[in-house]
Amino acid sequence: MNWFSSLFGKREGDADQGGTASAEIALAPPPPASERGRGLPRFRGMAADQLGVGTRRHDRVRLNLRRAFTPARPIMDPAMLAGRTDLLRTMIRAIEDQYLHLVLFGPRGIGKTSILHVLSGIARESRYLVRYISCGERTSFDPLFRSVMVDIPLLFHARYDPASAEIEEGLSFADLLDESPLTVDRASELFSQVAGTRLLIVLDEFDRAGEADFRQSVAELIKNVSDRGSQVQLVIAGVAQNLTEIITHVPSIRRNILGLRVPNMTQDGIAELISNGQHASGMTFTSKALQLINLTALGLPYLASLVGQHAGFAALDRSSTTIDHADVHRGISQVLAHLDLRIAxxxxxxxxxxxxxxxxxxxxxxxxxxxxxxxxxxxxxxxxxxxxxxxxxxxxxxxxxxxxxxxxxxxxxxxxxxxxxxxxxxxxxxxxxxxxxxxxxxxxxxxx
The missing domain is CATH 1.10.10 (Arc Repressor Mutant, subunit A)
Structure with a gap:
């Protein structure tokens, strides 16, 4: 008897009997169509619930929890940003009063992108023109700054009368460019003509920009717009341990930039983050739960948000809106499994x-x-x-x-x-x- 015959209970030379093997495997009858898949996991709410129009209180709380703690996404709502008031104040004063360019650096998960989004929102409230760009490996000078020019209405060009035909047509600074590659000198010249407003160019994920020429060009642009007294300022952020990792070493621009390392948050800052999430979600953290999250986070907002979210889900799974230390323990276990998968x-x-x-x-x-x-x-x-x-x-x-x-x-x-x-x-x-x-x-x- 070979391995195939042994596996299927049929000896070599046995004849088929109506196509049935001598040893059959009994199969349960298939369930009715209406019952199929009943044992599989399900989404906890309807798609409409996830858009905020659900009616069940439990679903609304779960949706609010997802919005309150967003470890996978940056914070967009200024009301949700915690522990960064002093840093934001320093950034605003440097931009508004000192006309400095900013370089924000620090490790992943420290909240740089959240800070940039909140800063951009605050600037827009004060009628700044803000262009936020997330850099990538293929980011280069010409297409990036052409896209910036598109967002600057010709209304803010010093040499054009507000009643001119070009402004009536809705033209932008990009319409002043020809098809030749945009150089640092040409971009600097155009930026020097910005009038009647102030422009912030926010370059996030700057460390991902792989082209050395691009980094060098940005450094030269900073020097040029500073020397010309332009109303344009750059805010740059990236993963780094120091300023020189982000900006190409150009000694002449040191006086034009302020490097800011984003530190770990204090325990009070983490407590504020959890408090914000508590109010936004409608859930309550016990004091022991807060202490355990603070201990686990070590000042990292990403870790605090991740644990807070999973702890909230653990409480909801037992139909409670009060998050205690046992829920945090369960949340930490989920986070551990999540982090394990991230390691090669x-x-x-x-x-x-x-x-x-x-x-x-x-x-x-x-x-x-x-x-x-x-x-x-x-x-x-x-x-x-x-x-x-x-x-x-x-x-x-x-x-x-x-x-x-x-x-x-x-x-x-x-x-x-x-x-x-x-x-x-x-x-x-x-x-x-x-x-x-x-x-x-x-x-x-x-x-x-």
């Missing part, structure tokens, strides 16, 4: 090997250092963390860095201009390890 399989394998080899506590402390230092691992901070309080005895900082770098290949020397610092090979490692530690500590406390 080969990196996850090396991380799990290090954990099996007894280095989980050390890795967790390294993660804490990274999250508190814009995802950097300064050697001095590592030494302080590994030899303080309950962490004493975790090992020498140099040996730890060597082991995690050479043996497990989980960290690497930092490529940025920060002396004697390392970084995880994947930012997701630090987030995962930290949330994992919080989850395990919470489980241990519950068991006790």
């Amino acid at each position: 399989p080969d990196v996850r394998q090396r991380m799990e090997q290090a954990i099996r080899d007894g280095h989980e506590r050390t890795l967790s402390r390294l993660a804490q250092v990274a999250l508190a230092n814009s995802f950097l691992l300064p050697r001095a901070e590592i030494a302080r963390e590994l030899n303080s309080g309950s962490n004493a005895g975790l090992g020498n900082a140099t040996e730890t860095l060597e082991r995690m770098s050479k043996v497990y290949r989980l960290i690497t020397p930092s490529v940025v201009h920060v002396a004697d610092a390392y970084a995880f090979v994947d930012d997701g490692i630090a987030l995962y390890l930290w949330v994992r530690m919080i989850s395990q500590d919470a489980a241990c406390r519950d068991a006790a």
